[in-house]
Amino acid sequence: MLANRLISIGGLLLAAVLISLGTNVEYGQEAYQFPNVLGYCLVIFGLTLLVFDGDLSGWLKDTGNFLWRWLFDVVGANDPSRWPDVVRLIPAFVVILAYLYLADIVGLYTMSFLTFFSITVIYTPHRPRSKTLLKNLVIAALFISVIYLIFAVMLQLQSPQAWLL
DSSP states (O other): OHHHHHHHHHHHHHHHHHHHHHHSOSSOGGGGHHHHHHHHHHHHHHHHIIIIITTHHHHHHHHHHHHHHHHTTSSOSSOGGGSOHHHHTHHHHHHHHHHHHHTTTTOHHHHHHHHHHHHHHHTOSSOOOHHHHHHHHHHHHHHHHHHHIIIIIISOOOOOOOSOO
16 A cells, blocks of 8 residues: 555656646647646546555545654654655655756766765665775765766766866
8 A cells, every 4th residue: 555655646746747847848849748648647547546545535644643743752753664654765855856956066977976875875774884884985986987987988978067077
């Protein structure tokens, strides 16, 4: 049931993105008819899945109760495993929004490195120690280096000009 809720919410978010991108164009309206139709179909299917298979009213009631207790520190004070999945994803959303905002300003590959590194540090099941931080740093550097070699060197794609690489 949780998987159905997450799928329906993800579909609704994707539909919102498709519809907003398809309606905010000044030229080539015919080219955006298919994404708009796809977006509206996703809205219908997402809402149907959320209402019938996702138990929307029970989910809203449970989420409201949890948020009320969470705000007043009754549940999950020092135990993040008791938090719902959406709450555990908030740091990832913040990091990704910062990445989207700063990628053109700081640099695409630099922000990709920082985003990859920070998400691995945030979601590592152990407390960050110098060994795990160094290991995450090396893995992030290798990963972004391979991405840079593939896209910038081999495919010769241009990245946005910014402060850093």
